[in-house]
Amino acid sequence: MSASLQLYLVFVGAYILLVWAFYIPFRAGQLYNGPVYCMAIGGYFAAYAVTNLSIPFFVAVIGSAILGAVFGFFPALGFSRTVGVVTAVASLALIFIIQAIIGNLGFVGGAKGFWGVPKIGYLLPFTWALVLVIGVLIYRLDHSRMGRAIELIGIDPDLARSMGVNIRRLTVFALTVSSVIGAVAGAVYAVNLRTLRPETFGFSVVLTAAAMLFLGGRYTLWGTLIAVPVLWGLPQWLPTEAVSYTNFIYGAVLIIVLVTRPEGIVTRGMERWARGLFARLRDKGGEPVKTE
């Protein structure tokens, strides 16, 4: 497998995790930028731990996740009180704040950047193992009582409240979980990129992740698996002259999707159809089917 293909596959894995980190709060109706802020924290920590502290990567990832939980929890507390546009725009501030702070921290290279991260041999299988595990966990969460409560908050907060859902607590939970996943995505991304600057985890990451989330399917997990490889791989399948227009295409994709097919490629209807298909297949195998 060529080196550039390996790089590509790891970046795709990292972005899948990141977009999933955006997906979870979005189910509750929040477009939260906390994942990118924790991506910076998790990424810088993993890079520093692996390079300067000689901590093995798989341990560093755990450290990133813990940092993501800690640093994600406190903003989550604040942002559970805000909705919609306010959350989306105000959480951008987190990204700029952490950029400014990292830029002032000399020991991680400050504004000049951090480089020299060693290559991690097992990064590719490790990343995809992470994608698999986290994907399964998110799927289980989505289809649990908690997941359905979160979805209800997104659809009709008043109804959720009257049905006894503790919106505040669930929102903090969702935002914190998304921060943790963002931090893990950051760790993978940083160690694959091997050179970091404060600007690496900036506004453009938000836009890229948003384009991927909305193109793939904003209410389902699966669409991400299509949208990320396609959008991240654009430089590969575009003719050379068009490659520098990648950002332009991301912007155009965002606009076109939101105006014409807001749910994205993989809609809830498609997911339900697929699950119905599986149920019928199980049926054909002679097993009794429990109807939900």
Place this chain on the structure above:
Amino acid sequence: MSVFAAQVINGIVIGSIYALIVLGTNLLVVVRQVVHFGYAHIVMVSMAIGWLALSHTGENLVVGIVTILLAGIAITILTEPLFRRLVERKSFLETVIVAQGVAIILTDVVSHFFNKGVPMSFPQSLYGGGGMVRLGLVSFTWANVYVVAVGILAVVLLVYFLYRTRQGRAIRAMAQNTEVARVLGIPFGKTGIYGFAVAGILAGIVGVLMAMSIGSVSAELGDSYAVKGMILVLFAGMGNLKGGLISAVFMGIAESMAIYYLPGRWSQAVFFGVLMLVILWRPQGLFGSRT
């Protein structure tokens, strides 16, 4: 002391620019329920087009200024149809995202087609050749005077428009209650376009003022002013015109102080931190009311 005064003046100038951006953004929120994240980018592109005009006409100032104004109106109105479907769906949040898409596209276009992505600077003659005015201990440039003066003028004109003209009243009626306004015969489409046009002129004016005071434009300018402007809008209270003005000028002064007195990049962290904390404490904005 004169340094302090200089920072205050600098802050008022920056604050006036923020104030106009906030005003234009709030106008679009109020008229069309569109949170136009790409508004600052429209300003940036207008400036770039103006720069092109200037360099092609041998720095003819009038042509430059008029071009920027026209570009502002034109581009703003061009983005209007993108939001129509979303407004029907009553989705505020999605307008932010579509506007972000517009923002990326505008940034990319400028960095590709204008001066090969290198920052473009405006001729000194645009802002009075850098001459200074002294008033006692305080000195400021003619550019500063123009910016603040035009800013105040723009606000006065806008208030007059909104409160004393038919179109302005139509816009305010639509802002208060869209359905009732429609029933009363106020045309939804036309009024919306008027709103966008006014916001567009404002964008052009901001472009001219920024060309005067900052003196240059680059593709990245859009992003930085868009984010700050947006956060200021929320800080004051979305749709709150008066509150937005006051907050913007105040934050301009605060930012100017922070940049001068705080080391390194801490000024940005503090600036955004304070704004974010206030928004978290009062999500409806300092001057907003809980609906």
